Amino acid sequence: xxxxxxxxxxxxxxxxxxxxxxxxxxxxxxxxxxxxxxxxxxxxxxxxxxxxxxxxxxxxxxxxxxxxxxxxxxxxxxxxxxxxxxxxxxxxxxxxxxxxxxxxxxxxxxxxxxxxxxxxxxxxxxxxxxxxx
Numbered sequence: 657x658x659x660x661x662x663x664x665x666x667x668x669x670x671x672x673x674x675x676x677x678x679x680x681x682x683x684x685x686x687x688x689x690x691x692x693x694x695x696x697x698x699x700x701x702x703x704x705x706x707x708x709x710x711x712x713x714x715x716x717x718x719x720x721x722x723x724x725x726x727x728x729x730x731x732x733x734x735x736x737x738x739x740x741x742x743x744x745x746x747x748x749x750x751x752x753x754x755x756x757x758x759x760x761x762x763x764x765x766x767x768x769x770x771x772x773x774x775x776x777x778x779x780x781x782x783x784x785x786x787x788x789x
Contacts, residue, residue, distance in 0.1 A: 690733025695771050700760030708754045711738055711746055741773045744787045753778035
């Protein structure tokens with residue numbers, strides 16, 4: 657915890673605030689070697705294809721979560737969150753060719769939104785096999 661003395665515009669004075677340990681500044685964070693892909697920015701039907709690099713764990717505001725990493729044919733690295741609909745991709749072999757088709761968002765019976773995907777891995781013969789969910 658850090659103690660911060662700050663101006664309080666509502667009470668026209670200053671106050672002491674207990675604040676959690678400040679987050680590191682942008683320059684203190686390790687630089688990404690790949691672009692971060694947000695699924696909300698992807699249009700339904702778009703295809704993401706490349707070499708699967710595997711998953712890694714990350715820590716966020718709401719706890720630990722998994723990130724997937726893929727290298728496109730153009731050599732561009734992409735990092736994206738592994739939502740529940742993408743968990744089957746964890747079964748793909750590292751270094752395998754994968755194809756992810758974003759099928760848009762769905763809504764559960766309870767009203768929760770989720771992402772829908774079709775995930776394929778390229779077999780040794782070159783044919784694409786869907787990874788079952």
